Amino acid sequence: xxxxxxxxxxGRAYRRSRDWSKAIDHFQAAVRSEPRNLALQLEFAQLLxxxxxxxRAVAVLEGLLKLDRSHLKGVRLLAWIRSxxxxxxxxxxxxxVELAEYLGGxxxxxxxxxxxxxxxxxxxxxxxxxxTRAAQRAIALGExxxxxxxxxxxxxxxxxxxxxxxxxxxxxxxxx
Numbered sequence: 469x470x471x472x473x474x475x476x477x478x479g480r481a482y483r484r485s486r487d488w489s490k491a492i493d494h495f496q497a498a499v500r501s502e503p504r505n506l507a508l509q510l511e512f513a514q515l516l517x518x519x520x521x522x523x524r525a526v527a528v529l530e531g532l533l534k535l536d537r538s539h540l541k542g543v544r545l546l547a548w549i550r551s552x553x554x555x556x557x558x559x560x561x562x563x564x565v566e567l568a569e570y571l572g573g574x575x576x577x578x579x580x581x582x583x584x585x586x587x588x589x590x591x592x593x594x595x596x597x598x599x600t601r602a603a604q605r606a607i608a609l610g611e612x613x614x615x616x617x618x619x620x621x622x623x624x625x626x627x628x629x630x631x632x633x634x635x636x637x638x639x640x641x642x643x644x
Contacts, residue, residue: 472501476508479515488519499528506532510541522549522558543571544585551588552638561593580609584623591626591635599635603627 479494495512502508509532516525529546532539547567550560568582568589575582587602607623609615615623626636 469501472498472505472508475501476511479512483515483518488515488521491515492519492521504535506536506539506542509535510539510545513542513545517545517549520555522553522555525549526558538574540571540574543567543574544581547571547585547589548638551585551592552636554637559592561589564589565593565595577605578609580606580613580615580623583609584626587626587630588636591630596630596633599630600627603630 475494475498479491479498482488482491482494492515495508495515498508499505499512509528513525513528513532516522516528526546526549529542529549532542533546536542547564549558550564550567553559565586568586571582572579572586577583583602583606587599587606590596590599590602603623603626607620607627610620610623629636
């Protein structure tokens with residue numbers, strides 16, 4: 469739909485310039501035009517995540533997963549937000565674990581990102597022994613597939629937090 473594409477493109481332009489309010493307005497209009505467009509909904513949720521609007525990102529992702537429960541990127545992002553958001557309103561350990569375990573079923577046990585998310589979910593739920601094991605699996609997998617050093621350092625950082633019985637938190641500096 470022409471209207472939806474125009475709004476999506478304007479939203480992307482405002483997103484690149486970090487004008488969150490205008491980007492969100494245009495993506496909302498695009499989603500209203502194409503409410504069943506899963507790729508558009510995911511992109512809108514990612515924008516909300518980047519702009520630190522976690523409750524709305526959660527709502528959009530939950531809507532997306534009602535349309536397609538096995539939408540891999542949607543499950544990943546929702547599990548991550550539910551596990552790690554600095555916004556307590558968006559976190560939910562039980563939901564995070566359910567999503568992360570479901571994600572593992574979609575990707576199989578050899579996926580670094582899925583194991584990383586599973587560790588974060590277990591930590592959010594207070595299950596630090598399981599979080600530590602998942603983080604160790606993510607690190608071992610990362611080493612075997614050659615994950616870049618900066619990402620490996622983040623995996624190791626998360627492992628250290630779980631071993632200290634602390635969950636991982638993402639924080640957003642809106643001035644970036």
